[in-house]
Amino acid sequence: MTAVALGVAAAATFVPALRAARSSTVEALADAARPPRRSGWLIAISARLPVSLLLALRVAARRPRRVALAVASIAITVSGIYFALVLNAFLTTTPPAEYGEAQVELLRQVLVVVMVVLACLAAVNAIVITWATVVDNRHSSALARALGATPGQVSVALATAQLLPALAGGVLGAFPGGFALFHAIMALTGSDSDRATLPRLWQLLAVVLATGLVVAALTALPARLGGRRPVAGTLQAEHT
Numbered sequence: 001m002t003a004v005a006l007g008v009a010a011a012a013t014f015v016p017a018l019r020a021a022r023s024s025t026v027e028a029l030a031d032a033a034r035p036p037r038r039s040g041w042l043i044a045i046s047a048r049l050p051v052s053l054l055l056a057l058r059v060a061a062r063r064p065r066r067v068a069l070a071v072a073s074i075a076i077t078v079s080g081i082y083f084a085l086v087l088n089a090f091l092t093t094t095p096p097a098e099y100g101e102a103q104v105e106l107l108r109q110v111l112v113v114v115m116v117v118l119a120c121l122a123a124v125n126a127i128v129i130t131w132a133t134v135v136d137n138r139h140s141s142a143l144a145r146a147l148g149a150t151p152g153q154v155s156v157a158l159a160t161a162q163l164l165p166a167l168a169g170g171v172l173g174a175f176p177g178g179f180a181l182f183h184a185i186m187a188l189t190g191s192d193s194d195r196a197t198l199p200r201l202w203q204l205l206a207v208v209l210a211t212g213l214v215v216a217a218l219t220a221l222p223a224r225l226g227g228r229r230p231v232a233g234t235l236q237a238e239h240t
């Protein structure tokens with residue numbers, strides 16, 4: 001298991017590390033800021049949005065790969081929860097004849113442990129991504145406050161920037177992702193998927209809602225701390 005964990009960590013960091021090592025120092029230092037692209041229809045829509053939502057969309061748009069990572073992380077976790085619901089219903093209604101009550105109960109305990117591990121990994125990932133977002137946007141957050149945004153609006157914006165990908169990942173994991181994972185595992189194991197009871201719509205909606213609430217709770221403290229940084233000190237530190 002340790003070797004597998006090290007292999008996953010190495011594979012996840014290999015491409016960014018290689019890209020950073022091969023980037024030209026001269027080109028990076030001489031790279032000028034690109035002017036933002038402004039569209040009339042986009043400005044018209046954004047003018048009607050609340051300040052917090054507008055800032056949240058701006059934060060998310062600055063790091064699309066980070067948003068994709070957050071969506072994928074939540075989608076994988078919710079897909080695992082989907083499969084756990086299916087397996088739990090299967091063990092409850094039609095357990096295998098060759099398994100006794102003790103074996104069925106052991107499978108349920110193992111299932112709970114796996115789901116807790118998945119949830120903890122997703123929680124840690126959400127907190128790390130939020131902290132990274134807060135650090136990356138400290139200058140823009142201070143600038144928004146200098147232009148009139150309140151600390152509460154900035155804090156809500158930073159939290160909403162993580163909540164939107166979480167809801168998208170929850171929907172993807174609860175509906176197409178979990179369904180595809182279930183049938184893929186059934187096909188690999190040669191089991192009959194017709195015997196399984198799929199989760200009901202209200203259960204999937206509850207999972208998506210719970211995912212959003214948990215992510216909102218996990219990101220509230222980092223977002224609050226990031227939204228209340230001193231404006232003058234932050235802007236001065238960026239130019240020293």
